[in-house]
Structure formats: structure tokens, C-alpha cells
Amino acid sequence: MDKTTEEKFVTLLEENQNIVHKICRLYTNNRDQHNDLFQEITIQLWRAFPKFRGDSKFSTWMYRVGLNTAITLYRKSKRTVQTQDFDAVMFRISSEEYDDTVEQQLKLMYSAVKELNDIDKALVFLYLEDKNYSEISETLGITEVNARVKMNRVKKKLKKILNP
Known part of the structure; x- marks a missing residue:
């Protein structure tokens, strides 16, 4: 180069x-x-x-x-x-x-997200980065509808993890 x-x-x-x-x-x-x-x-x-x-x-x-x-x-x-x-x-x-201290408030959320599978982790990460579903679908190589459905399922999983 x-x-x-x-x-x-x-x-x-x-x-x-x-x-x-x-x-x-x-x-x-x-x-x-x-x-x-x-x-x-x-x-x-x-x-x-x-x-x-x-x-x-x-x-x-x-x-x-x-x-x-x-x-x-x-x-x-x-x-x-x-x-x-x-x-x-x-x-x-x-x-x-x-700086680890910057994200101390997110420690609980990160531990919950780590329990998810690889694709779900990536989905949450992009969602938390304020990416729209079009960008999420492009990044992950899935359809926009699939990204929305998966995100709704992931939200339910996270609620169960955080509130057993």
C-alpha cells in the first residue's frame, strides 16, 4: 500500500x-x-x-x-x-x-449480554450504538425484518436474564 x-x-x-x-x-x-x-x-x-x-x-x-x-x-x-x-x-x-471505570454503570448489562449467543451479542451491540435496523441488517448480513424480529427476541431474553 x-x-x-x-x-x-x-x-x-x-x-x-x-x-x-x-x-x-x-x-x-x-x-x-x-x-x-x-x-x-x-x-x-x-x-x-x-x-x-x-x-x-x-x-x-x-x-x-x-x-x-x-x-x-x-x-x-x-x-x-x-x-x-x-x-x-x-x-x-x-x-x-x-478506562474501565467509564462503563461501570453498564457492568450488569454487559454481563447479561455476554450470556447471549454471538449473533445476538452483535445485534445488541449495534442497537446500543444507535444503528437503525437498515444498518444493523447490512452489517450482520440479514434482512431488516429479521433484524427487528431478532431484536425483539433478544430484549425478552435480556429481561429474563436481568430479572430472573
């Missing part, structure tokens, strides 16, 4: 890195796993960036790559995230330090 493409990628990633942090928060249990998954998603985004055509917003594309990476690693390793060597990448991305 040329220098301009690299700079564009770094800029877009820095502007949208909270998306990746939120995905990591849903699919990991501690800081080390969070950092490993963040790194793996970043690598996958970098590898896929030349194929990004701009048909959707960068953030929507980023959600899709990030969620697919998290789900694949989660299923493959059963909660032990394997990482790849990052030394081959020639640039540095300034990373905001992830």
Missing part, C-alpha cells in the same frame, strides 16, 4: 477506534484479552482495507470486520484469544487508554 492509503487508514482507525474497544469489551473478560483482540481486529482491518470500496460508511464496514473477527476468534479459541505478531506493520496508531 502506498503512504497516502496508509495515512488514510490510520486516520480512519484513530477516529473510530472506540468501535473496536466496544467490540472487545463484549467478547473479552480482561484487559489482556481486550488488548489482544483489539490488535487482531486492527490487523484484519489493515488486511481488508484495500478491498474497502466505500459502498457503506467506514464505521459500518469496521463494525462488520470487527464483529466477524471477534466472533471467529471467540468460536475458534473458546475465550482464549490468539494473536498475530504486529511487528510487521510499519506504522503506529496512537491508542486512547481504555
Whole structure:
């Protein structure tokens, strides 16, 4: 990739890195796993960036790559995230330090969401990100009607988990 493409990628990633942090928060249990998954998603985004055509917003594309990476690693390793060597990448991305205290109010909700299956987790995540059903369906590769039906079912599941 040329220098301009690299700079564009770094800029877009820095502007949208909270998306990746939120995905990591849903699919990991501690800081080390969070950092490993963040790194793996970043690598996958970098590898896929030349194929990004701009048909959707960068953030929507980023959600899709990030969620697919998290789900694949989660299923493959059963909660032990394997990482790849990052030394081959020639640039540095300034990373905001992830502050666990910022999301203390959501701790109960996150623990309930972690009990859901992978697709339901992704659905809740996108819903909480104020994505409309059209964006959710595009990101997850399902129909808009299916996204609405699944979301209603997930809400009922979460109510049962939170209020046994």
C-alpha cells in the first residue's frame, strides 16, 4: 500500500477506534484479552482495507470486520484469544487508554449480554450504538425484518436474564 492509503487508514482507525474497544469489551473478560483482540481486529482491518470500496460508511464496514473477527476468534479459541505478531506493520496508531471505570454503570448489562449467543451479542451491540435496523441488517448480513424480529427476541431474553 502506498503512504497516502496508509495515512488514510490510520486516520480512519484513530477516529473510530472506540468501535473496536466496544467490540472487545463484549467478547473479552480482561484487559489482556481486550488488548489482544483489539490488535487482531486492527490487523484484519489493515488486511481488508484495500478491498474497502466505500459502498457503506467506514464505521459500518469496521463494525462488520470487527464483529466477524471477534466472533471467529471467540468460536475458534473458546475465550482464549490468539494473536498475530504486529511487528510487521510499519506504522503506529496512537491508542486512547481504555478506562474501565467509564462503563461501570453498564457492568450488569454487559454481563447479561455476554450470556447471549454471538449473533445476538452483535445485534445488541449495534442497537446500543444507535444503528437503525437498515444498518444493523447490512452489517450482520440479514434482512431488516429479521433484524427487528431478532431484536425483539433478544430484549425478552435480556429481561429474563436481568430479572430472573
